[in-house]
Amino acid sequence: MATVDTKTGQSVDRTVLDSMLRRRMFYTPSFEIYGGVSGLYDYGPPGCALLANMTDLWRKHFVLEEDMLELDCTMLTPEEVFKTSGHVEKFADWMCKDPKTGEIFRADHLVEEVLEARLKGDKEARGQKVEVDEEKEAKKKRKAKASKAVKLDDALVQEYEEVLAQIDNYGGPELEQLIAKYDIRNPTTEGNLLPPVAFNLMFQTSIGPSSNMPGYLRPETAQGQFLNFQKLLEFNQQGMPFASASIGKSFRNEISPRAGLLRVREFLMAEIEHFVDPEGGKKHPRFADVKDVELSLLDRNVQLSGSTDTVQMTVGKAVETGLVDNETLGYFLVRIQSFLLKLGIDQSKLRFRQHMANEMAHYATDCWDAELKTSYGWIECVGCADRSAYDLTVHKNKTGAPLVVRETRPEPLRIEEWQVDIDKKKFGPRFKKDSKSVEAAVEALSQELREKLSLDLDKNGKIEVEVEGIATPTIELDKDLIKIEKRTRVENIREYTPNVIEPSFGIGRILYSMIEHVYWSREGDEARGVLSFPPAIAPTKVLLVPLSTHASFKPLTQDLTSKLRRLGISTRVDDSSASIGKRYARNDELGTPFGITVDFQSVKDSSITLRDRDSTKQVRASEDEILQALKSIVDGDETWEDVRKRLPEFTGQEVE
Known part of the structure; x- marks a missing residue:
């Protein structure tokens, strides 16, 4: 593509x-x-x-x-953590299978791929310009049957485009309907597919030699x-x-x-x-x-x-x-x-x-x-x-750990509420093994229900409470066991679970997308690819290029390498026999933003040239000035254009 x-x-x-x-x-x-x-x-x-x-x-x-x-x-994470977080049950994509070949497809990607291919075929049939797909041959073959130049009804084209705009919103049942409605099959064999099923995306493993602690990456x-x-x-x-x-x-x-x-x-x-x-x-x-x-x-x-x-x-x-x-x-x-x-x-x-x-x-x-x-x-x-x-809520509820914030209120908060008192000396003997369940059900009563039950208790001397998980789910409580009164509570501490x-x-993904965004080639020479990485992230910041293999250049390049490294600026030396232009071209592919050329003038007066990758323009100055400029650019304090304005331009060395 x-x-x-x-x-x-x-x-x-x-x-x-x-x-x-x-x-x-x-x-x-x-x-x-x-x-x-x-x-x-x-x-x-x-x-x-x-x-x-x-x-x-x-x-x-x-x-x-x-x-x-x-x-x-x-x-490595124990299974219990991901059960609590919901990942074991819900961290899944929808896949569908060709029962004859065993080939498996991610359902939403398959629908997207086939509909896009049909829209491409429609454009070709209408004589409209389409982008050329240059992906691997395997993918070309997969799409071959689906992308035939066939003109579609205008309403169907709009329908396809609307489906594609919402493709990320479809779950398994919706994808199954789309596959059936648009007769989407295995693009290679045209075989029918089984309905989509959820596939959990986590890698499962076990922790410890006995393998009795399941876990996940x-x-x-x-x-x-x-x-x-x-x-x-x-x-x-x-x-x-x-x-x-x-x-x-x-x-x-x-x-x-x-x-x-x-x-x-x-x-x-x-x-x-x-x-x-x-x-x-x-x-x-x-x-x-x-x-x-x-x-x-x-x-x-x-x-x-x-x-x-x-x-x-x-x-x-x-x-x-x-x-x-x-x-x-x-x-x-x-x-x-x-x-x-x-x-x-x-x-x-x-x-x-x-x-x-x-x-x-x-x-x-x-x-x-x-x-x-x-x-x-x-x-x-x-x-x-x-x-x-x-x-934080699900992990707090599962473990009882205080995953909350507790802070002193600027002003005490006065809260009127219906409070429940239980006579625990009588409660235990009365309900025995169910006492904890009954007590939990009472404590969970809402304020509205507590108010109603208070009136019932005054009027009838007893109330009924529903309790889940016990043999007799409706429990009767009388005045000897329970008291419900409206009281004022003063709260000095606020407790909350953060969002x-x-x-x-x-x-x-960012790395690859960014590479596409910064990639280009020299005008008139498409084989000369350039990666215009910003200096801050370029793998190598500076290429050191001696003019030749002359012995007088080696001490200078070694000294420059040491100084650049002390400044925290990554560098490479290319002292091969290739021309300077070819050596720079090789490193343009690696995204190296700057090059320093060491020549015979450098031996005489310690001046060096600094070359910018994108413009191929050069400046020449003393070693200290060039190193200071590089440090300033890499740190983001200056740009190449800033440096070019204050240092003399150099045009004497042909590097292209």
Whole structure:
């Protein structure tokens, strides 16, 4: 698939880009010499450096700037934790199977793939221009029968487009109906498919030699943060609101991994859990700083209407109108956008899409995804969910742990309420083994019911209470056993369960999408690919290029290498016999933003040239001036244009 780079107007050929990334070892299929395993990849030296620089920038942008508390939690999790959180029952995708071939498809992806192929065939039949799909031959064959040039009825075209706009909102029953309605089959064999069934995405394992403790590899880093909430609150000296953060590997047993790094079974996540008081309207103290920032928003109502049109709106207006639920959620949408733009993401290929009701995770009350446009379409890279108080509540109820905030009220709160007194000396002998169940049922009575029962008790001298789980579910209680009175209670301490706003980053997805956004080729030479990584995240910041293998250059390059490393600037030396232009071209593919050329003039007066990757322009100055300029650019204090304005331009050395 080819997409257009908005910076150069060039078409980005994914096949060429993928080949370059693998050739330069940004990443490579795991276990390749054994045939590989789909959905598993290894990162090579430039890929590792790029990941490390991205996560370092993430920490500075969020953990440092927002004063977050970072955790590193275990990836192995007992089954009981995920049963409580709901993941064992609900963390699933829908899959359907071809009973004859045994081939398995993820149902929503299959519907999406087939309908898109039919729409493409319709465009071809109408003589309209379509994008050329250059994916692997296997996928070409899969789509071959589904994408024949067949003209569709206009109403059916609109129907397909509406289905695709809502594809993330469909559950199993709806997908089954769509598969039947549009006669969707195995694209390769045209065989019928079995109805979709839920497939849990977690990898199951056992903990310990006796295998009597079932567990899972975590599908997210969040649960460890929730389970440590009370300790984090104490560490933060009971201060609210606050946020925790975690970066680590997560695992999902994807039904049909595809699209390279975009859908894998092991991946790096960076997650934030921002704990906030629900009574304060989930306001954020720094919201005023970002309220005028514009976001590209695609809300759920637009999607349900069958459209994918976005609206540009300030986050202040989005919160004010209720489109974005609260200030804290809106604040993090802006911070997410800011982080992505720092990485080099093209803002015209970034949107925030709101989850539809059926699509939202079981714990969420509202969620927006930061989606990035790539040659694979719009890809979800960051989720920002309001998890309400779900996680802390379920873990508190299961374990009895005090996952709550207790704070002294500024003014004592006087509460009038109906209180129940039980005569426990008589209660036990009367109900024996059922006494605890009866007592719990009485304590659980609502204020409205307590008021009514108080009147009944005064009038009749006895009341009846329903108790679940015992042989006689209706229990009679008389005045000797129970008293119900209205009293005033003074509350000096407020206890509440915080709500949670969770930004969750798929680092691998962001990495690949960002690479597509910064990739281009030199005009007139499509084979010369360039990755325009921002200096802060580039795997190598500087390439040192001696003019030749002359012995006088070696001490200079060694000295420069040492000085750059002491400044924290990663560097490589290319002293091969290739021309300077070829040596720079090789490193343009690796995204190296700057090059230093050492020549005979350098030996005489210690001056060196600094070359900019994107413009290929050069400046020449003293060694100290060039090193100071590099440090300033890498730290974000200056840009190349700033440096170019204050240092003399150099045109004497031909490097292209």
